[in-house]
Amino acid sequence: MRYGMAIDTKKCVGCSDCVVACQTENNIPHGYARDWISETVSGTYPELTLEIRSERCNHCDNTPCVRTCPTGASHVIEGGIVKVTHEECIGCGACVESCPYDARYFHPDGYVDKCTFCDHRVKNGQDPACVSVCPTYCMYFGDLDDPNSEVSKKIATRKTKVLAPEAGTKPQIFYLI
Amino acid sequence: MNEELIISGRMNPYIDPHLEVWEWQIPLYLFLGGLAAGLLFFAAYFVMTGKEKKYPTTVKYGPIVAFIAISVGLIALLLDLKHPLYFWQLYTTIRIDSPMSWGAWVLLIITFVALIWIFSYLKEAFPKYNCKIGFISKLMGIFIEETGDSWEWKYPWLKTFEKYAQNNRYAWAWVMAVLSVILGVYTGILLSAFNARPLWNTAILGPLFLTSGFSTGAAMLMIMSKSHEERLSYSRIDLFLIVIELFFITHLFMGFLASSQVKVEAAHYFMGGEFTVTFWVNVIILGLVLPAILEAMELLKYKIPVIIPGLLILWGGVMFRFIMVEAGQIIRYLY
Numbered sequence: 001m002r003y004g005m006a007i008d009t010k011k012c013v014g015c016s017d018c019v020v021a022c023q024t025e026n027n028i029p030h031g032y033a034r035d036w037i038s039e040t041v042s043g044t045y046p047e048l049t050l051e052i053r054s055e056r057c058n059h060c061d062n063t064p065c066v067r068t069c070p071t072g073a074s075h076v077i078e079g080g081i082v083k084v085t086h087e088e089c090i091g092c093g094a095c096v097e098s099c100p101y102d103a104r105y106f107h108p109d110g111y112v113d114k115c116t117f118c119d120h121r122v123k124n125g126q127d128p129a130c131v132s133v134c135p136t137y138c139m140y141f142g143d144l145d146d147p148n149s150e151v152s153k154k155i156a157t158r159k160t161k162v163l164a165p166e167a168g169t170k171p172q173i174f175y176l177i
Numbered sequence: 178m179n180e181e182l183i184i185s186g187r188m189n190p191y192i193d194p195h196l197e198v199w200e201w202q203i204p205l206y207l208f209l210g211g212l213a214a215g216l217l218f219f220a221a222y223f224v225m226t227g228k229e230k231k232y233p234t235t236v237k238y239g240p241i242v243a244f245i246a247i248s249v250g251l252i253a254l255l256l257d258l259k260h261p262l263y264f265w266q267l268y269t270t271i272r273i274d275s276p277m278s279w280g281a282w283v284l285l286i287i288t289f290v291a292l293i294w295i296f297s298y299l300k301e302a303f304p305k306y307n308c309k310i311g312f313i314s315k316l317m318g319i320f321i322e323e324t325g326d327s328w329e330w331k332y333p334w335l336k337t338f339e340k341y342a343q344n345n346r347y348a349w350a351w352v353m354a355v356l357s358v359i360l361g362v363y364t365g366i367l368l369s370a371f372n373a374r375p376l377w378n379t380a381i382l383g384p385l386f387l388t389s390g391f392s393t394g395a396a397m398l399m400i401m402s403k404s405h406e407e408r409l410s411y412s413r414i415d416l417f418l419i420v421i422e423l424f425f426i427t428h429l430f431m432g433f434l435a436s437s438q439v440k441v442e443a444a445h446y447f448m449g450g451e452f453t454v455t456f457w458v459n460v461i462i463l464g465l466v467l468p469a470i471l472e473a474m475e476l477l478k479y480k481i482p483v484i485i486p487g488l489l490i491l492w493g494g495v496m497f498r499f500i501m502v503e504a505g506q507i508i509r510y511l512y
Contacts, residue, residue, distance in 0.1 A: 016186055019186065031188065031190070032189055032190075033186075033187050033188075033189060036185055036186050036187030037185065037186045037187075038185050039185075064371065064372055064373060067274045067275060067370075068274070068275050068276070068277065068370055068371065069272070069275055070267055070272060070275045070277035070278035070281060071266040071267060071269070071270060071272075071278070072270050072272060073266070087263075088263075088266055089260060089263070089266075090258050090259075090260045090261075090263045090264055090266050090267065091258045091259025091260035091261075091263075092257065092258055092259075092277060093191075093198035093199055093257070093259070094275065094277050096191070096192070096196070096198045097196070097198055097199070097371050097373065097374060097506070098370070098371045098372070098373050099373055100372070100373035100509070100510045102189075102192050102193075102196060102509075104192075105189035105190070105191065105192050106189075106190065106191055106198075106259050110259045110260035110263075111259070111260055112259075163512045164510040164512045166437060166439070166510070167372055167373055167510055168372055169372075
């Protein structure tokens, strides 16, 4: 079992519905976000290309955040989901520093918070909140170990990229390009 | 020209527009930790080599300053935590992978070792009981009593412990020397363990911070010492350490320029980019080159007030850490 995501950059319109869905589902305090939209414009006018991505924790295979956590609050649960035990977090910031995606933030209550792949929903067989609300159906969530899952098929048939592979974290969110 | 623009809808405090998780507390601690490592190492080293008579300030008073530095550093670390009341969670586990975890343990242990050291030299450092600071005087009054010209511990177990500490100074010196090197290296490794921050992620940061810490320690002892001989030998030690530090800094940037794109860009922040003036003026010129020249002149028998190179080195040490921590958080992977 290895949870992962595929996000189709050709279909994403950057509506931020995934961001709002996450904030609602997970009671994210006002002004904070566990996921966000990045727009990358490259090229020289008039030959410009725009890529829109919905970004979040990549639930990496090689997790620098878990490695640098001094108390063990950051940990990996079944399915490769990276989580933080709030009661064990001292708020030192080591994991925030160690994430090349800046996917972690300080909750106003003092602990570090991040995307959980909505493990409380996944447990019941549902998709994460962001995936379930996407109006263009550009996000796919599932088991990367299962070759017949929709997410595996998308990754197998489309050209993909991951973010900052040179950081060596082996991210598990694949962008279809 | 190929330009790239990234717009993000995210505005998490401390993260956006650029990372600012570690503010003044961490660089201050890195400085104080390095300073304490230097002070404790020299004290231990001169006891190990049997030269404690020649270096009275180092052996007797250096560790006291180190203890104060560590205490202030610990308070800074505590203030850095967003969940400060949970700090004890650090001491419920040891995680070898996490520099912060074993660093916290080393810090705890070396604080106690330094205390034992101070304890064993207390009578030699302060032969008369004439403390002017009210609360310290009252606090010590619980444990000691005046006996004519000098003073004595009130309780027999303190006397026994003092005897034990004094008889085992050589062994404690070894323990403290090893721990102080770990403490000094740790201040660098804390940063170099983050592969997400290109500026920090280089193995040379450990030895570089260690050398810089020892150099600030030597500068502090140079300022504190009243013996000309002791001062002169710290001038010599410091000159040597500064040369090594300059070598390490050269290697640091050579390594960046010969590495991947993000690291080349990291080096450019210091060579024409926004940290160029701050870094070269404060760290290289004021903090290393100028004191090195002054110390060399002192060794050539010119009269140099020792406080000038000493303070310059301390200033360079502080600025080096503040710049590295700040710049390291600004320089990131772009995708």
